[in-house]
Amino acid sequence: MAGHIVVGVDGSAPATAAVEWAAADAQRRGLAVRIVHVCEQWPHSESTEYCAGALEAAAGRARELTRSMQVTTEMLKGNVIADLIAESRSADSLAVGSRGLGGFAGMVLGSVSLGVAGHAAGPVVVVRAPSALQHDRVVVGYDGSGHSEAAMAYAIEQARARGAQLHVVSAWQVPAFASYGVTYSSLLEDIVREETHTARERVTPWRERNPDLVISDEQPCEHPVKALVDAARTADLVVVGSRGLSGFASAVLGSVSHGVLHHVSCPVAVVRPRAKEEP
Template sequence: MQRIRKVNLMTRTITVGLDGSAESRAAAEWAAREARSLGLPLKLVHVWEPVPEPMAQAPLRGAETQAHWTERIPREAAAGLRLRHPGLDVTTEQLSGHPADVLASAAKDAELLVLGSRGLSGIGGFMVGSVGLSVVAHAERPVVLVRAGEQAANEHEMDPVGIPSAATAFRPVVLGLDIGSPDEELLGFAFAAAARRATSLRVVHGWNPPPYYAYGLASDLELHGELARREATALAEVLSPWRKKHPDVEITEESPYGTPGNHLVDASREASLVVVGRRIRRSPFGAHIGPVTHTVLHHSAAPVAVVPHS
């Protein structure tokens, strides 16, 4: 019995930043499904910022009143998740401080940190706020962004009448890969995600020619073809050992010419999850997300996992 308790203390959680909004509720539902898939507990973290001193003096608006009301958000969310996901271990934690800093810190002990993001009306995509961007830029564990309105069925293929259905197979997992610096953590995360979903992995490597080729490329079809074959060969070489490690995962390789972020956004429309990387840079000038990841975060039509790596 004592041994089991020690193991549980070391178990990582799927952690969700919860603020009661529609986007954070969608994130909690996504995280609950992922927690069950991984066999891990789910933790709901609610962060509230202490009110300024003058406001704390005001009737019915003080810090104690705010804390009392905000306790309801994770408590009620946890109760609903337990009903919808029987057997899932759901815990709650309420913390105070600046949300971006607190959530980035909470990610340290998590297998995944899941956040919500408002969907853009009319077109697929996210509206990523300053808190979400800051957490993604600073967290050293994978962060998944889920937009408001995201449902389980959206991750699946169409049924015979053309409607996404949780009864059909998962859509592919899409991985954005820079073959110049392929990272094992990023690749491992994407392959594991595809394997859990029993779906294929679509690896997208967008490329642009070196500057000294750019001027003549548009008119030189032979040169363009040679560069395209070179990129495709390099991508195949990177993925070759991973094919052997994961023989059950079907892999589709794509190395299209053009801006990588745009190709990943296009691929996201038929994906269950988009996986991109973020290089960890401990710089005095602050953290950096990178242009490709930044584009995908703002315009993806599917949940996005950002995997930090060295």
């Protein structure tokens, strides 16, 4: 894994929050911080002076928060999403604000953060605002798919670096036929037991390989987005795969990761397996 975190900035408040998140993460995990600003060449776009100012302010904030980590900057000229995706290929991870200066005030998630989360080569952390509270808990959505395996590995790394508890959410939904009445109640009970047991068993190898971590888990019978949103209320970070078992092979960003990005207020990491790990 590369030794630096890339942060995309544009001078907005969410971008500043992403810089602060990246600086703290770099300090914990011994990584450098690379801050980039893409100065798009469009009519009425910001001037080069503004771009330079946004970079300088972001770098200053990062250096305030890191004691010994290297902080570098670069101004890029091109397409924001394409350039950030290219940056992700050589980075440990990529951090972005939930929406930038070009976003509408009522939007929770901007087009840049959504586009980057669906296409980046590695983990993308979307940050909405500075964290007001610290819970010492990382939450990860896990269903045993290749993408959730990558998410679990990243969540474990984050929990260890923070000295935090890892909470694994393996949500599942009742099959459609369960609504047809009591005739199927016995079969439904069997399904609940089997699904719960299977989900618990999937977590066991991770717990055995990481005895230094406190790993808790739950198997709620509800939509995964709701389960993760509920768990996120007491989390410092929520980690999801870019798509899970229910996603189509051609889907870039699955419905669960998309839903979590739109509804969770704490930082959210969307993790895709690296190219050589792609299932």
